[in-house]
Amino acid sequence: MRPRTIDLLWAASGILAAVAIAVTVHTVRTLGATRERLDARLATAAALRMLAGEQAAWEACRRKLDAVPGAKAVKLETILRSALAGAAPEDVRDTAEELEAPWRLRRKEVVLGDLPLERVLAAVRQAAAQRPPWRLAECRIEAAPATPGRGRAVLVFETLEKKREGGNGAGYRNL
Amino acid sequence: MAGGVQIPVESAPLGGSGRCLAVDTLGPEPVRVLARRRRAGVGFRRMAAADGVPARTPVAAALSPREGLTRVLTPPFRAPGKARRVLATLLDIDLPFDLDECIVCYLDQTARRSAPRWLAVVGRRQAVGERIEELRRRDLDPACLDHAGVAAWTQSLEEAPPEEGVSAATRVVMLLEAEQALVSLGRGPVFAGSYAVREREPARIARLVRAHRGDGNEPVEWVFAGSGAADARRCEAARSALLALAPGTVRVIREPETFLARALAQRALTAGPLRCDLRQGEFVHAAVARRRRRGARRAALACGAAALAVLAADAAVLVAARSRLRAADRRIQAAVDRLAGYEVAARGEDALTIVEGMVAERRAALRPFARMFEPSPADLLTRVVRVAARHRLHLTAVDLRDTRATVRGTAPDWDACEPLARALRANGFDVATTREERLEDERVGFRIDGEAAP
Numbered sequence: 001m002r003p004r005t006i007d008l009l010w011a012a013s014g015i016l017a018a019v020a021i022a023v024t025v026h027t028v029r030t031l032g033a034t035r036e037r038l039d040a041r042l043a044t045a046a047a048l049r050m051l052a053g054e055q056a057a058w059e060a061c062r063r064k065l066d067a068v069p070g071a072k073a074v075k076l077e078t079i080l081r082s083a084l085a086g087a088a089p090e091d092v093r094d095t096a097e098e099l100e101a102p103w104r105l106r107r108k109e110v111v112l113g114d115l116p117l118e119r120v121l122a123a124v125r126q127a128a129a130q131r132p133p134w135r136l137a138e139c140r141i142e143a144a145p146a147t148p149g150r151g152r153a154v155l156v157f158e159t160l161e162k163k164r165e166g167g168n169g170a171g172y173r174n175l
Numbered sequence: 176m177a178g179g180v181q182i183p184v185e186s187a188p189l190g191g192s193g194r195c196l197a198v199d200t201l202g203p204e205p206v207r208v209l210a211r212r213r214r215a216g217v218g219f220r221r222m223a224a225a226d227g228v229p230a231r232t233p234v235a236a237a238l239s240p241r242e243g244l245t246r247v248l249t250p251p252f253r254a255p256g257k258a259r260r261v262l263a264t265l266l267d268i269d270l271p272f273d274l275d276e277c278i279v280c281y282l283d284q285t286a287r288r289s290a291p292r293w294l295a296v297v298g299r300r301q302a303v304g305e306r307i308e309e310l311r312r313r314d315l316d317p318a319c320l321d322h323a324g325v326a327a328w329t330q331s332l333e334e335a336p337p338e339e340g341v342s343a344a345t346r347v348v349m350l351l352e353a354e355q356a357l358v359s360l361g362r363g364p365v366f367a368g369s370y371a372v373r374e375r376e377p378a379r380i381a382r383l384v385r386a387h388r389g390d391g392n393e394p395v396e397w398v399f400a401g402s403g404a405a406d407a408r409r410c411e412a413a414r415s416a417l418l419a420l421a422p423g424t425v426r427v428i429r430e431p432e433t434f435l436a437r438a439l440a441q442r443a444l445t446a447g448p449l450r451c452d453l454r455q456g457e458f459v460h461a462a463v464a465r466r467r468r469r470g471a472r473r474a475a476l477a478c479g480a481a482a483l484a485v486l487a488a489d490a491a492v493l494v495a496a497r498s499r500l501r502a503a504d505r506r507i508q509a510a511v512d513r514l515a516g517y518e519v520a521a522r523g524e525d526a527l528t529i530v531e532g533m534v535a536e537r538r539a540a541l542r543p544f545a546r547m548f549e550p551s552p553a554d555l556l557t558r559v560v561r562v563a564a565r566h567r568l569h570l571t572a573v574d575l576r577d578t579r580a581t582v583r584g585t586a587p588d589w590d591a592c593e594p595l596a597r598a599l600r601a602n603g604f605d606v607a608t609t610r611e612e613r614l615e616d617e618r619v620g621f622r623i624d625g626e627a628a629p
Contacts, residue, residue: 005472006468006471006472006475009472009475009476009479010475010478012475012479013476013478013479013482014478016478016479016482016483016486017478017479017481019482019486020481020482020483020485020486020489021485023485023486023489024485024489026489027489027493030493030496031492031496034496034497034499034500037500038496038499038500038503041500041503041504041507042503044507044527045503045506045507045510048507048510048511048514048527048530049510051514051534052510052513052514054538055514055534055537055538055541057545058538058541058542058544058545059541061541061544061547061548062541062544062545064548065544065547097543099540099543099544100540103543103544105543117560121556121557121560124553125553125557128551128553133547135546135547135551135553136551136552136553136556137546137551137552137576137577138552138574138575138576138577139552139553139556139573139574139575140572140573140574141556141570141572141573141574142571142572143569143570143571143572145571148569158543160543160544160547
């Protein structure tokens, strides 16, 4: 091999080495940025997995309720009359919110006058024990100043109602 | 090296070769030694003149001090790179002939913590060419052309290292040949000069020794070698004459006839101090030039291959990183599609924004269904009433919802409301308790506010 050829070889090797150094520097910088992007993506993937898990759990709740055949629930007023030994609520306000078909959310705000708290608790427990249940969503109880163990209560119950198949808009049944 | 004084190590002129044939032509008959590099040192075998040169065996020979001279240079710079730049100028001043007519080896022999000291081994181009031609005529084309005086000096240090306590003494190596003697002088491992003298000129030898010895009183370490040293009578005569001139000790090298050939072989094959090769420039041996070119080509190819390997590694790393990013993107897109319930056309942040909106909407729609399966405030109400009864708390107001709770009342003492706060905490509320001054009945009013923990 002639000296000229060796010089050319060295020149080519030198250029290659310079390119290799430049590419390595670029690679190191790129790796740093890639690491950050990858970490961000992994965090996003984890957040999405968590969201999906929660949504799946909620969808499962919905499916469970869909599977309920829809036995007619006891009316809340009946439960209250039974638990409160005939005492009637001072006021009952009934509201409804349309959910995804065929569902509707029923809320009843019940105002109970001066009553023994034990009875109020019994009424709440009885309502919750129904199948389907009347779930207590809120409760505000104020004790009567003069008579311990008694008080006034505002209870908000809620339940879901399923529309009867083939019925008109008002044909919901309580679940 | 002697006495712990270190001087720089040079590479071996025939370092790429495992063996060589060294030829000493100072005497009337050339002395040939076949040397082979071994794991520990070099092995020598004397060869007859009729044996010829074994195949693929480079030849190492030397210029005598009559053909090549040595000069000690003391540049003002310690750094070898800077020192080298002024050596030619210093030598040019000192040389009796034109430097351009010469081939020069500059050898660094600066000892640690000493002033810079270099050795110039000089051979006139004409002498070098004639020596090579003469050896070629004998079928001994030398691949390496050393200097006999320097070779004798370094080999004497190898084979007869200075004795303990006299490592810095003046040493004179006498290579006794047929009619003449080759004298190499120095101190410790540091070479000072080399001369060819007649053995019957003891006065000249004495002058040389005095010139190098310094104060003139310290003992001299005489080392005898060469074919004359094998002759006991001649050796004894030289010993008597020289000790009378400069007292000291005399050591005779073993197998003195092959000493110079061994020195040339040792220096050609192994790295060490003061290695030199005067076959330079236009005199470079074809095989050596080929080997150097081969070495240069291999080094260039190795450099290129290493650069290519680095590039390949970079590419692999980049591809792997991009592939991991793409895999993460695919996982995210799959999760997005799963959440959306269809294949979302948008990608990246847009897809995330779309799906987050959809999820929020879906969660709002599903919230009432999920709430039916969550614990209701009824359970908490039961627990609040039970805790209040157990700790004699009088509750005046209770407000419980899914997201917040407030309980007010009075307690028999300061800490009695704490179990109630604990009960709220156990139900997932962040709780703040406020207490009031004691009332007339000595009870402590309290208010516990709870917010559903996020």
